[in-house]
Amino acid sequence: MKNYNRPHGHYWSFKTILQDLRLHEDDIYCEVGCGGGILLNMAMSKVKKGKAIDHSKDMVELTMQNNRRDIEEGKLEVIQGNAEQLPWSAGSVTACASANMFFFLKQPKPMLREVFRILAPGGRFSMVTMKNGFWAKITFGWLYALKLYTDKEMASMLIEVGFSNVKVETKAGIMQACYGEKKSDKEVQNQEVSAAK
Numbered sequence: 001m002k003n004y005n006r007p008h009g010h011y012w013s014f015k016t017i018l019q020d021l022r023l024h025e026d027d028i029y030c031e032v033g034c035g036g037g038i039l040l041n042m043a044m045s046k047v048k049k050g051k052a053i054d055h056s057k058d059m060v061e062l063t064m065q066n067n068r069r070d071i072e073e074g075k076l077e078v079i080q081g082n083a084e085q086l087p088w089s090a091g092s093v094t095a096c097a098s099a100n101m102f103f104f105l106k107q108p109k110p111m112l113r114e115v116f117r118i119l120a121p122g123g124r125f126s127m128v129t130m131k132n133g134f135w136a137k138i139t140f141g142w143l144y145a146l147k148l149y150t151d152k153e154m155a156s157m158l159i160e161v162g163f164s165n166v167k168v169e170t171k172a173g174i175m176q177a178c179y180g181e182k183k184s185d186k187e188v189q190n191q192e193v194s195a196a197k
C-alpha cells in the first residue's frame with residue numbers, strides 16, 4: 001500500500017496521460033483504477049470536477065486521504081466499484097484516464113465500452129498500460145499473468161468501441177500509451193452529411 005502513496009515507477013505514465021489529455025478548467029475528469037489517487041490529485045488541480053473508481057477498499061481509502069480537500073469541497077467523488085460497470089451516466093465526463101490498470105482486466109472491451117459511454121461528445125481518453133512484447137514477457141507480464149496487447153490490437157479495440165483519432169505508441173519497449181477521442185456532435189453531423197452525398 002505504501003507504494004501507492006508514492007508510486008515512483010508510475011510517474012512516466014502520469015506525465016504522459018496529463019500531456020495527452022490537456023486538461024482545462026471546464027473539464028469533468030474521471031479516473032478508472034485510481035490506486036492511491038496521486039494522478040487524480042495532479043489532475044484535480046486543473047479541472048472543475050472529478051470522479052474516480054477503484055475496486056479495492058484500501059485504495060479507495062488512500063485516494064480519499066490523498067484528495068480530502070476536493071472531496072470536502074464537493075469537487076470530487078470517489079467510488080469503490082468495477083471498471084467494467086462504471087456508475088456514471090452516459091456523456092457525464094469530458095476527460096478520462098486510466099494508469100497501470102488495464103492489464104489486470106480479464107476481458108479488455110467492457111471497460112473500454114464503459115469509458116466511451118460515459119464520455120461526452122468531444123471527450124478524450126488517455127490510458128497507459130504495458131505492451132505485449134519481449135520485455136513484458138520476461139518481466140511483469142509473466143510474473144503477474146497480465147493481459148497484454150500489441151499496439152495494433154490495442155488500436156483496433158479502441159476503434160471498435162467507437163473512438164476516433166486513436167493513437168497507440170509504446171515507449172522503452174514496454175510502456176504503451178493509448179489515446180482516443182469521442183467525436184463531437186459537429187463531427188458526427190459532418191460525417192453523416194458526407195455519407196449521404
Ligand SMILES: C[S@@+](CC[C@H](N)C(=O)[O-])C[C@H]1O[C@@H](n2cnc3c(N)ncnc32)[C@H](O)[C@@H]1O
Binds near residue numbers: 035036056098104
Ligand atoms: C497497479 S495499480 C495502479 C494504480 C494507479 N492508477 C497508479 O498508476 O498508481 C492498479 C489499480 O487498479 C485497480 N483495479 C484493478 N482491477 C480493477 C477493476 N476491475 N476495477 C477497478 N479497479 C481495478 C487496483 O485495485 C489498483 O488500485
